[in-house]
Structures are given as structure tokens and as C-alpha cells.
Amino acid sequence: ADVKPALVYGTGGKFDKSFNEAAYNGAEKFKAETGIAYRDFEPTGDTQGEQAIRNFASRGFNPVVAVSFAWTSAIEKVAAEFPDTKFIIVDSVVDKPNVRSVVYKEEEGSFLVGVLAGMASKSGKVGFVGGMDIPLIRKFECGYEQGARSVKADIEVFQNMTGTTGAAWNDPVRGGELAKNQIDQGADVIYAAAGATGLGVLQTAADNKKFSIGVDSNQNHLHPGSVLTSMVKRVDLAVYNAYTDTKNDKFTGGVQALGVKEDGVGAAIDDNNKPLITPEMQAAVDKAKADIIAGTIKVHDYTTDNSCPK
Amino acid sequence: MTDTPAIELVGIDKKFGAVHANKDINLTVAKGTIHGIIGENGAGKSTLMSIIYGFYHADAGEIRVNGTPVTIRDSQAAIATGIGMVHQHFMLVDNFTVLENVMLGAEGGALLAKGVASARAELKRLEKEYGLEVNPDALIEQLPVGLQQRVEILKAMYRGAEILILDEPTGVLTPAEADHLFRILKVLRDQGKTVILITHKLREIMAITDTVSVMRRGEMVATRKTAETTVEELAELMVGRRVLLRVQKGEATPGDVLLSVRNLTVKDNRGVTMVDNVSFDVRAGEIVGIAGVAGNGQSELLEAIAGIRKPHSGEIFLDGQPIDKADAARLRELGLAHIPEDRHHMGLVLKFEEYENSVLGYHRKPAYSRGPLLDLDAIRKDAMEKIEKYDIRPPNPRLKTANFSGGNQQKIVVSREIERDPAVLIIGQPTRGVDIGAIEFIHRRIIEMRDAGKAILLVSVELDEIRALSDRILVMFAGHVVGEKTPDAGEQTLGLMMAGIAA
Amino acid sequence: MDYYDILINVLSSTIRLSIPLIFTALAGLFSERAGVFDIGLEGKMLGAAFAAACVAYITDSAWLGLVAGILCSVSLSLVHGFASITNRGNQIISGVAINFFIAGITIVLGQAWFGQGGRTPQLSPASRFSPITLPGADAIREVAIIGPLYSNVISGNNILTYLAFLAVPLSWWILYRTRFGLRLRAVGENPGAVDTAGISVSWLRYRAVMCAGVLCGFSGTYLAIAQSAAFIKDMSAGKGYIALAALVFAKWKPVPVMFACLLFGFLDALANFMQGKQVPLIGAVPVQIFQALPYILTCILLAGFIGVATPPKAGGVPYTKER
Amino acid sequence: MSTASVSLPNWITYGLIPVLNLIVAFLISGVVVWLIGESPLGALSLLIEGALGSGEGIGFTLYYATSFIFTGLSVAVAIHAGLFNIGSEGQAYLGGLGCALVALALDRFVPWYVTMPVAVVGAGLFGAAWASIPAFLQAKRGSHIVITTIMFNYIGAALMVYLLVHVLIVPGKMAPETRTFLDGGQLPKLGWVMNLFGAKLGAAPFNVSFIIALVAAYFVWLLVWRTKLGFEMRTLGASPTAASYAGIPYARTVMIAMLLSGALAGMMALNPVMGSSARLQVEFVGGAGFVGIAVSLMGRNHPVGIIFSAILFGILYQGGDWISFEMPNITREMILVIQGLVILFAGALEYMFRPALVHVYQQFKVK
Ligand SMILES: Nc1ncnc2c1ncn2[C@@H]1O[C@H](COP(=O)(O)OP(=O)(O)OP(=O)(O)O)[C@@H](O)[C@H]1O
Ligand SMILES: Nc1ncnc2c1ncn2[C@@H]1O[C@H](COP(=O)(O)OP(=O)(O)OP(=O)(O)O)[C@@H](O)[C@H]1O
Ligand SMILES: [Mg+2]
């Protein structure tokens, strides 16, 4: 079918080395494979998302992918205005027939990196720096904590959130400061789930010769030797699938929940971090993955009851 | 005395926007003399001196110092050519010490440490030589004005001024302090230095200068040897025609006490007591004049009575009623009108159109309003009537007030306050900067008010004006009323009282 | 962790967070003591951060980054000077304008050049100011009390941190012990006195705002290439205004400025540290309280409840001699 | 010769000079666009096309303009009384709280036209309340209002974030915002106005608060130039000493002016909160309070001028969105650049061209 793909990023910019860049990579992959060009837009503030989505829809772009929960209400509105256009929202659920909602089981991926963190930590203290203090980010933290605890029952997990507004995604200075605080308190592995703020966390960990864990995209290459692993969230898949499905007339609305089983989330291991991962760690993470897929490990999802088991 | 003059000005011309402050001025000041310059307010004296001092730049003309033409780009250049100036408004940094003020601009090196020592020594020397005594470590803001002026003089001397310009130095001085200053000036002259002295006071001119030049409306109208002229001639040159300062007026018929001041004490913004335990009455149908050197508490007294400044203690009664709160609006309602000393800052809003100023302070009167709104038609009609009655020019109530000349601006204020038909009228400097025609007009209006049974309190630093108008004269010195006299008291007597010497 | 460790951590965090405030507040000090109000501190800091990050990225040199930061900030000072000294414009409006302009232009250029949402690329260690370990820091780390204090708080900071603490006595010395300082303080109180002393008011004020520019250059550089490793949009995040508050809080005096900045930095560090922690009797204290506290304290000070803060007398007023 | 006191005719002071300032600001912005490697003329035509090329574009332009009229008026009212209120941003933010509380309380029970007047009062009251503390500090304790209002912007932001994150947020939702208002808490769009001109409003949130803004502008004009209170405010603004001479109470006038200023800023919240997003969101003011400074300066603090310059800034905002959409190389922050330049040239450098114009004018007049 005719496909005229469009992509609206979350605030933070296309090349954030993280969430948005993953979406960008998905679109690029589609372009490389099909030769079909796409249009994208980088809102730099919360007010612009809706207008961009509407602009795309009204110019006949189809499908329109909006990555970030920030565009939830925008998609709700615009999808109603353009019932014939297909919309994809990532990280949030919009209940409309022409909207596909792609959400991830971040707790599962976080569990895996938690396992690695628990094993890599010598001090028995690990840290977590979140972006905006929302249930979604708590979900990352909670999975991570469960994973770390599964390998070291008495591990101590420090956690900090960068802020309570959208600015928290883009504040590497504070991110670094929070990481430094955690390091000063003894943490030797810090997981950042904070968009661009995480860059500051990774930087600080590298500066202080500690381990860090990246998020969303594979960030292992940012500070080789310091980034222990990355909790990749395959936003690229969401984008890529949205485009190919539409092209092949296979678009379906509804919710897609991608977990470890669907390869939607996972712990990235590549040449950059190979030397950091011992065979035992590799084995442990493989086992955890298998257990999650098999259902023998059930990772608690924070958002179901807004609490994390201790 | 040599033959080359210390200063020669040729064709100096200066405009401030529309105001032609100096018109083609020529002036020669001989070396080793004290040269007086007189002229009415706004004649352009300060402007001319500031041009010599490099503070303003002339639009045209030439300055020669000791015979050589010089370009004085800024005050630094003036100082370098040996010119020093004591400004009419002091140019001191209030929260600096005397020493710091003296050093400013002549620090003697990039670091202060070295200069401080030599400045101290030099101050000691100047103190000895001229009797210019002042504590170098005192803060300026804590010094009385007389001493502040001394610091200004020290600044000029410290920089080695050969030509010293003093712009109205005696306005803030008591006669005794003025005498002290004049003694210093004479010592300077005798050492071969040149002094240019600006003053309004013809007596001072006669007493100390060697030569005197007269300015009028931006022009240099005459230069005379002091020995060869008279006070009368100078006065005539100053205003451009024969001066008749005697106002025609009949006997006063005082009635009830309308304004009564009891044990009033007022402090200024810094907390210094400016009016100290003052009591007096003003009756219906009389003019009470307050004489005194500027800065002896008259301004604060007027402001307190007008409800602008909160008295520290004491009472004021208007028509027998105690005024317990400083509230200018309520006082107006009770029938008090006030022509303020400073029309530019108080009496008028220069940005407003004329008609707006014609109701300033009275804008809440029912005649000018409809509910919360102003009745613009009524206000403009009223303004036009006053313009005609007082011959305010140009006769345009929609003109911005800044565009009226000083005299006409004063008329706007006077008409507003007098036409309100108040019971009590308090007036500060009614004719400052106003031409002679307007002076006569304003004086006549004030007498008419008295004859209509109003109580009038008049403050003026012009002793002549006080004597011409008042029925009784109170003399203020250092915040006290030091005595009461009738207008026929001699100038001598009043002068001594103003100096705080006799009562 | 015992309380002493906590204290050490909070103190070292305080130092890191105070540095940009100290530079910026000192910048404001020079400008405002000369009678030029400067609410464009925020913009200058941000502009300097951007310039420093770009140049450091391109040249791989932290020092060139610093130079660029200073140049950028000084040119903004000159704009402020041109508007408010030469053209006698409203100083507050000029400052607001600079803040807007910089907030926009850094993102516009950053996005056009690097396409990272207004960020500059991450910097390599060579193009940053890295922490310096002072001699003996490792040796005495284990010594009780002073060990941690020396090795964690005093040592282990980057060169700009030490420069900031050096800038405080230096500023004091310049203001109170040099000719330039005497004149600068005078021009902020009574420009007429300076003018009649034969000193150019404009040039003096220009030099003062340029000093402010240099100091803001340091603070911006610190933000971008010492504290972090890239420029991030809006990275000054109101620090210019906090510095302004600190300046008022310190009553326009150099040494108190340092203490005010340390206080405000401490509040910020405390906010990070206290996040999510329970305080006995009160429970979790919202971080917003810490964020608002510097501003609240400054208002209380301005209200005259903690002594009076009298600004330089000629502050905010353009010097006009001819109407 | 100094030229400052030479008076120029009104068409130069109020027409030519602002236009010249604006042109310079745009020229420099053009240079920035050119530096980025895009065509300045192309950007300009996109700006105009986006802002005025369609009913929807115009609708957005007027939507933005509505907010700017309120904040511009807010700044202007204070300026007339000699007070530089930099706190409109924070006052508008708090105004949003007042307006949202009203909408949340009433939307279930009454139609919008009942909610609206209450919301106007609520928004105004909260805005005024937020202005009242700096106002009091200025009136009674002489604290510099510029500094205190800046401080209050930050305090207000912290307070609002706290409330939205901890109190007003819908449990389980991620974004710190209130629930969506029902119809009774939403202001109707002005589609019919567009239809009158044969255009379609589309999705643009151009709504009834525009009319409120115009009414507010009229009342501000009436207040400043036709009432006794306005006369007193202008006197105080032009000459504090003349005001004290005239018996105009300083503290009271400062308080009233600032309360009105805060109320106007607060009412701005109506437009985005009830007119567009139908919920209270974090940072919904989005700098409109600061834009008010530019708008007021451009409009020479006169309501008519403010309406014009608010529309100009509306064009800038909407057109800027359009440019950033069509020219991906230029981000929307270009608006901030232009805004900064407009403030610089129309505000701080407003008299840069004056001396030259005086000379030209005088030559011309002599002939
Ligand atoms: N800085 C200035 N800008 C504009 N106009 C000025 C300025 N200084 C003086 N003037 C105007 O120039 C004219 C001459 O003023 P000047 O101060 O020289 O008079 P003066 O003779 O010293 O008066 P006074 O006796 O009151 O001191 C006046 O009309 C005055 O308003
Ligand atoms: N500040 C000002 N702004 C604009 N125009 C002014 C200003 N001051 C004076 N003028 C204009 O310059 C003219 C001369 O003013 P000035 O005060 O010197 O008058 P004057 O000759 O002293 O008259 P008067 O005897 O009435 O005081 C006035 O008519 C007025 O139009
Ligand atoms: Mg004079």
C-alpha cells in the first residue's frame, strides 16, 4: 500500500544516543531497505508535538509515529481528527482503532542489566538515576533492583530521580551530580534511565572509573570500559514495524507489549563491553533471559500497583 | 599680573536641544584676579563654566588658556591645563571617605597604597596653608554641606589648579562660612591664581571680585570692573531693565489663625534633624515670610506642612483642626494649597500634557470627574480658562509640559494652586527662574490672595522678595526659628540673623 | 555511612555546585558596582558554555574552549554596554533581551551544526578540565577527619574550581586596593564625580562590564567543559538568577558573595542528597522547597528583615549629562 | 548638541522608530538564518504563509496573540505606574492554578458560560495574589520589584511543580497535569469568526478568551487614560516626587497597579488552560510572560499598540513553528532569537536611531 512515513521524536533531539536515536535508526533501516523516504520532526518543547503530528496527518503522511508518552493526549486528539491515518504511539496506550500503542516490558530488560550490575559490583552497592519521576521510570528501577537482588540478596540500591518535569530528560549536569553522590556513597555500578540526562551519568561514572549502564539505545560505545552494558529498548523495531506493516497492509491497532521474549528489550553485549562481562555473568544473564521467557521468573511491573517488592 | 589673560573665550555657543544655553559668548579673565559672573537662573552660567571645564562640549567657539588655544576634550584635559571646578551640585561619592574622594582621578598609580600616603601628606599641607581643615577619614555622607564643599575645593587644589571655578559656592553657606571661603579665595589670588566665582548675590560680587561679567538668557551682556559699577547697574544688566522690587500693597488686616505650627520637629531622609522644635501661627489676611540661607530647614518645614513629609514630632493645625497624619490629599481638601519650591520635580509632571498638570493633586474633585472616570472636557475647559487668565504661552492645553519655558511652567503651577481659592497658601520660591514680567504678575496675585483674607506662608531665599511681600518675617537658621521681624527691618539685621549670629 | 561521610559528600557536592554561582555573582558584582544592572548574567553564562563546548570539541583543547567562552561572554557584555552605556537604554530590558537571544541562538546553532537536539557532542577528556588530585591526597585519605576533608573536598576538583576561589580575594583586591577598583566603585555611586574627575564614565563602565564578561566566561566554561562534557540546551537553568540573588544577598561585597554562593550551592546539594529520604518528624521534604529556598531567602533579605541591602546608588540609571 | 530633548512628531515616535527597530531585528535574524545555510527570504515567506496563509494558521496566530495581549497588558499596567514587573510569567502560572481549580470544581455542574466568569475571577485572583507579595515588599519595604518578581517566578515554578506532581496529578498518569476538563470547563472556539471570513479554523485553539483579552485591553485603556486611578498611576510612574506632592498614596497605588498587573497576567491562563489543552499542565505558560515584556515595549505600553504587537508575536510563534517544520535545520527556538532581538532594538536600543532621525527631520523642517 501507499506509505508516506512520518516520525515525531520525543523532546531531547534525534541524536540523543538513546531513546530518540533508536527511533531514528528504525526509520533509517526502513529507508535503506525500501528506498522510501520519511519525514521527521524534532520538537524541542512539549507544545510542539501536537502541532507536528497534526501537520503530518493533514499533509497525508501515513503512518505517523510518535515516540514518547508525552504525545499521548496529542495522539488521542489528532487520531480522532484523522480516522483514516494510522498512528503509532510508543510508551503509552491510546485506545483508538487507528492507533497502535507500543509499550515495552522495561522491567524485564532492567532485570537483566540488574543481574549484570549485581555481579559486577564489588562494593555491594549499586545506583540508579532516573529522569523524570514518573511511574514508567520507577518501573525501570524496580526491575533493576529485582535483578540485582536475584544475584546478591543483600545488595544496596541507591536511587535518584533527576526532576519532576520534562526538563529532567535533558539535565546531564544534575545527572552527573546525582551519580557522583551515589559514587561517593559507595556505588560502583550506576544505571541511568534518564534520556539525555544519562549522558552525564555515564560521563561521571567514566570519570570516576566506575561502571555505568546505558539505556534505550546501545550506549556501550560511549565510554568503552566503563559502560557495563545497555538496557536496549527496541524503539527502532516499533518504528520499523510500523512502516513495514503499513506498507504490507498488515497494520493493526491495539496494544503491542514487547518484552524479552519478543526481543523488545534486552541487555546489550558487544565488542565494546565484552571484556567487562565474565563468562559467569554471561551465563547468569542468559539463564535469567531463558527463565523470563519460560515464565519461571516473573518480574514485577511497578506500574501495576505502584510499588516495588523489597 | 601679566598681560596674557588666564582664560579667553571666543564665540562659545551651546545648545541643549531646543534650549540655546550659550549664545556666542566672549569672555576674558585676567590672571591673578577674582572674576565674578552673575545672571538669573538659567542664564547659562553653569553651562559656560562646564564648557571651560571640559564637562560639556561647545558646539562652536574657542577656548584659550594663558594665550594658547586649547581643545578641552574632557575634564582630565582641563585639569591638566590647570583648571579646577567646584560644581553647583557637588560631585562627591557619598559613601567614600574624604581621602578617597580627593584621590579619585588623581590616584598616583595603578595601586592605591602609594597614593594614599602622599595624598594624606598633601591634605595636611593644604590644611595648614589655607585653613582647609577636614578629617580625611570621614565619610562624605556624614559631613555637613559646608565641609562637603571644602572637600570639593580640596579636590581642585590637590590637582594643582591654577584657575579655580566656583559655581554658586555660597548658596549653601552661612555668612560666616562664606567669609571664610572668601578669605581663602583672596589668599589664592594673592598667590597668583585665578578665580572665577558665580553667584546670585550682588553683595558678594561687590565685596570680593575684581571684575564682573553679567549673563542674560545665554548671552554675555556686559563686563565691568567691580570698582566702577554699582549694585543697581548690575541688577539692571541682569534682568534687562530697571528693577522695581517694591510691590504695591496696603496694610494687612490679620484675622483668625488659620495655620498653626506647634513644636514641630522634622528629620530628613538620612534622619538628620532639619526642623527643630518650631512654632508659629499664620493668620487670615497676612503673609508670613520665612527667610534663611538655603538648607536651613525651610524645605523640610514646607514639606511637613504640606503633608508630604512626616513630622518627627509636634503638631500642625489647619483652621483649628489638628493634622495628625501626613496626607497631602486630605490637606488639599481642607483648603491648603501649596506652590512647591521645585516645580520640575514636584509641582509638575513634565511628561504630561498641560491640562493634566492643571489638575494635578485636584484630580479627585467632583468637578473633574464622573464616577471613577476623569471628566476630560471639564478639565480641558478649566485649563484653557487658566491659560487665558494667567497668559500662559503657548495657549495650548494639549502641549507637553516640558515644552513650556520655565516661567510659563511656574505660571501653570501658580494658577492651579491659586485658582483653587484655598484658605491657606504655602509657597516655596515662587519666582525662581522666572522673568521679571512674570515675577511682577505672580507677586500681584499673592498680594491679592492676602487681601482676599487668605493665610499665606512664603519661603524664599531671595531676601528682597521676602521683604517685599511679607507682613511678618521669621528667620530660620539651622532648623530653628531664630527670630521674628517686620519687613522694614534692615537687610543687615536679617542677614546676621540668617547667619545665626544675632536674634 | 556515618554522618561525617555524609557531610563530606554534601560538602564536595556543594563546592561543585557553587563554582558557577561564584564566578557569575562576581561578574554581577563588577557590573553592578559600576552602576550597570545585569540580569543578562544568565545569558552570558549560557552563551559562554556553548562557545566553550563548540570550540573545545573542534580543537580538542579545554583552554581554547575557555578562551572562546570568555570571548563570547565578553562580546555579549559589549552588546549590553552598547545598549545601556552608549545608547543609555534600559539596563534591565537589555539584559532580558540578551537572555532570550542566547537561549534561542545556542539551540538554533547547536541543532543546525550538530543535530543533537541543541546539544553539542560529548567531549573527550582532553577537551575538558579534569579533576586534579592535590599532592598527598591519596596518602592521607585514611587519616581521620582531615583525611576525607582534604582528599574528597579540597582535592579532586578541576582547575576552574581553584580559580573561582582565587577570584574572590582577587576581586576584593581589585575593588578595594587598585585605582581601577576605586573608580569602579565611584562610578556606581556617583558617575558625575567620576566624570568631573576627568575619567570617562563610559569607558570605565565598559571595562566593568567586560570584567563581568570574563567572569561569566569562566562560569559558562565550567558548566560545559568542566562540570559536564557537552553543552546542553538551557544548561544554565536559572543559575544566573540565583547568582544575582546571591549578589543581593551578599550586599554587593566580594567575600560575602562567596559565602552566599556556597550557601545556595549547599542548598542545591542538600536537595539532591535529601531526595526521597525521610526526615524525622517531617517525612520526605519536597525538593521544590530546596529549589525555592535561595529565592525566598533573598526576598526576605530584600524586605529588610536581615539587615538592609542597599544597591549601588547609580545602579540602573544611565548616565546622562545633556538632557 | 544633544538631541534628546528635541521633540519629534508622533508618527515618527510611535510609527517610524518602532518599525525601524523591528526591521533591524529581522535583518539580524535573517543573517542568523543565512548562517545556518537556509534562505532568509524563504524563511520569511514560510513565516507569513504559516501564520497567515490559512484559516488554521490565522487561528493559531490569534491563539498565541491572545496570551500575549494579556501578558503585554500586565507588563504595561505596571510600567505606567513606574514598576517593571518581570513576574508576569509566574503570575500567569499561578493564574492557571486559579483557573484550573474553578474548572475542576464547576465543569461537571454548569455550562462553560457560567464557568468562564468565575474562572476569570479565579485566574485573576491567583495572579494578583502572586503579585501581591513583591508588590507589598516594594510598597512597604522598598525592595526592588525587578529582583523580587524574578525570584517569585522561580518560587512560583517550584510551587506549581510541587502541586502538579504531588497534589493535582491524576493518580497513575505519568504527566504531571490535572484531569481533562469536561465541556463545562472548556472555552468554545471561535470557529464562527473564521467562517465569517470564509476561512476554516481547523484545529487551531483560537477561543473565546481572545474576546476577553480585547475587553481587557479596552478596560486597561480606560483605566490608564480615563480614570482617576490611572491618572495617579501615571503620575507615580512619571514622577514619584510629583505624586507625593499631589497626595497620591505611594503604597496604595503601587499595590493596586501590581495587583491589576498580576490579575491580567493570571487571566492569560484562561487561553491555554481552558481554551486549548483543557487541563493544567506543567510549564504551560511557556515564556508568554516574558513575551509580554517585548509586546508591551513594542506596543509602546498602549493597549492598541499591544494588540498589534501581540499579533505580530503571534505571527512569529505560529510562523516560527511552520518554519521549523518546513526547514528542519531551523528549530523553533529561532523565535527566541527574534524575540531577543526585538526586545533589544525596540526596548534597550529604542533611541539608537533617534539622533540621526532628529538631524534628518530638522534638515527637512528647515527647508
Ligand atoms: N544638561 C542639560 N541638558 C539640557 N539642558 C540643560 C542642561 N543643563 C542646563 N540646561 C539648560 O540650559 C539653560 C542654562 O542652564 P544653566 O544651568 O547653565 O543656567 P545657570 O545660569 O547656571 O542657572 P542657575 O543660576 O539656576 O544655576 C537652562 O535653560 C537649562 O534648562
Ligand atoms: N526640557 C525641555 N524639553 C523640551 N523643550 C524645552 C525644555 N526646556 C525648555 N524647552 C524649550 O526651550 C524654550 C526656552 O526655555 P527656557 O526655559 O530657557 O525659557 P526662558 O527663555 O528662560 O523663558 P522664561 O523666561 O519663561 O523662563 C522653551 O520655550 C521650551 O519650548
Ligand atoms: Mg547654574
Ligand SMILES: [Mg+2]
Ligand atoms: Mg527660564
